[in-house]
Amino acid sequence: MRLAPRDFWEMTPVELAHALGLRRPQPEAPGRGALAALMRAFPDTED
Numbered sequence: 952m953r954l955a956p957r958d959f960w961e962m963t964p965v966e967l968a969h970a971l972g973l974r975r976p977q978p979e980a981p982g983r984g985a986l987a988a989l990m991r992a993f994p995d996t997e998d
Contacts, residue, residue, distance in 0.1 A: 952970055968974045
């Protein structure tokens with residue numbers, strides 16, 4: 952985070968959680984059907 956020690960220790964728990972990325976919503980992983988559709992739309996090819 953490259954914070955000065957004083958700034959780090961003055962952070963509230965909520966500020967620290969935000970800085971560490973713990974409070975951000977996590978995107979859901981695609982399900983099997985969505986993954987299959989993506990694989991059909993963007994097949995691996997050897998160029």
